[in-house]
Amino acid sequence: MERIVLGYDGSPASGSALSWVARRVAAESARVGVVNVVARLASDRESALAQLAEAETYLREHAPGVAVELHRLEGSAAESLTDFADDADLLVVGINPGHPIRAAVAGALPLKLSTKAHVPVTMVPAGWVDSAESVTVGIASDGSSAAALAFAVQEAKRTGAGLRLVHSWLMPTPSFAGSAVMVATPETVMGEHREVLEAALTWVLDRQSMIPVQTELIRDSRSAALLRFASRSSMLVIGTHRRGLLAGSLLGSVAQEVLWHAECPVTVVPADAGPARFEEED
Structure with a gap:
C-alpha cells in the first residue's frame, strides 16, 4: 500500500x-x-x-x-x-x-x-x-536519473499513460592538447548522446514492454528541453544530485529552472532512492 x-x-x-x-x-x-x-x-x-x-x-x-x-x-x-x-x-x-x-x-x-x-x-x-498526457522524464548522462526513470516507468504503468524519455545535449567547450585545439563534431557529440537515450529506452522495454514509449533527443539545455513538453505531460520527472539549495542556484539546478515554469506536476527523485525501490512494485 x-x-x-x-x-x-x-x-x-x-x-x-x-x-x-x-x-x-x-x-x-x-x-x-x-x-x-x-x-x-x-x-x-x-x-x-x-x-x-x-x-x-x-x-x-x-x-x-x-x-x-x-x-x-x-x-x-x-x-x-x-x-x-x-x-x-x-x-x-x-x-x-x-x-x-x-x-x-x-x-x-x-x-x-x-x-x-x-x-x-x-x-x-x-x-x-488533470490530464491523460504522457509522463515525461529527463534522462541524464551521468546516471543521476536512474531512479527518476524507474519512478517514471511506474507512474506511466499506474496511470496507463505513455512515457516520454527526453535527453538534451549541447556542444562541449573545445579542449586544448598542447598547441592543438580538440574540437568534436556535432555529429559525434549527438551520436554519443543518442546512445545514452537508447540505453534508457532499452532499460524500459526490458521491464515494461507494454508501455508506449517515445524518445526525444533535443539540442538545448536540460531544463529548456523538458519545458518544451510540460504542456503535453501529466508529469515531469527529474533526478537530482542533492547538491543543496545554494549549490543549485549557483550550478543552474534543473529542478530550480523547471519548477517555476512547468504547467504540470513536477516530481524530483533523489538519485540515492535507487531504481530497485520502484521496480519492487512490479
Whole structure:
C-alpha cells in the first residue's frame, strides 16, 4: 500500500496538491498523511486544525475508503515535512509557478524539499487540471536519473499513460592538447548522446514492454528541453544530485529552472532512492 505525505496549509497551491492526491488514490489502496506545519511561536493554531479537517473531508468525499491520518507539526516546514516523510513513498506539496522571487522571500519551500527529501517529491502547480498526457522524464548522462526513470516507468504503468524519455545535449567547450585545439563534431557529440537515450529506452522495454514509449533527443539545455513538453505531460520527472539549495542556484539546478515554469506536476527523485525501490512494485 502506497504511503503518501501531503503538505497542506489551505492555500490554493496546496488545494491543487490535495486534488492531485485524491485523484491518485481514488481507485487504489493508499494511506495519506495530511501534514500541517505551524511555527513554534504561532499563537493561532486553531486554523491549522480547521485546515486539516478540511483536507480530510475532501479526501473522504473524493477518495472513499482511503486511510487518512492528520498531523499538526511544529517547526520548520521543510525539516518537519522531510523528516516526517522519510519512510513514505511520496511527498506531495503545492507550488505557485511563475513566482520564484516571491517564493525565495517565503523560504523557497519546494526547492528545499527537493534537495532535502530522501523520497520522491511531487510539486503540484496551483490551478492544476488533470490530464491523460504522457509522463515525461529527463534522462541524464551521468546516471543521476536512474531512479527518476524507474519512478517514471511506474507512474506511466499506474496511470496507463505513455512515457516520454527526453535527453538534451549541447556542444562541449573545445579542449586544448598542447598547441592543438580538440574540437568534436556535432555529429559525434549527438551520436554519443543518442546512445545514452537508447540505453534508457532499452532499460524500459526490458521491464515494461507494454508501455508506449517515445524518445526525444533535443539540442538545448536540460531544463529548456523538458519545458518544451510540460504542456503535453501529466508529469515531469527529474533526478537530482542533492547538491543543496545554494549549490543549485549557483550550478543552474534543473529542478530550480523547471519548477517555476512547468504547467504540470513536477516530481524530483533523489538519485540515492535507487531504481530497485520502484521496480519492487512490479
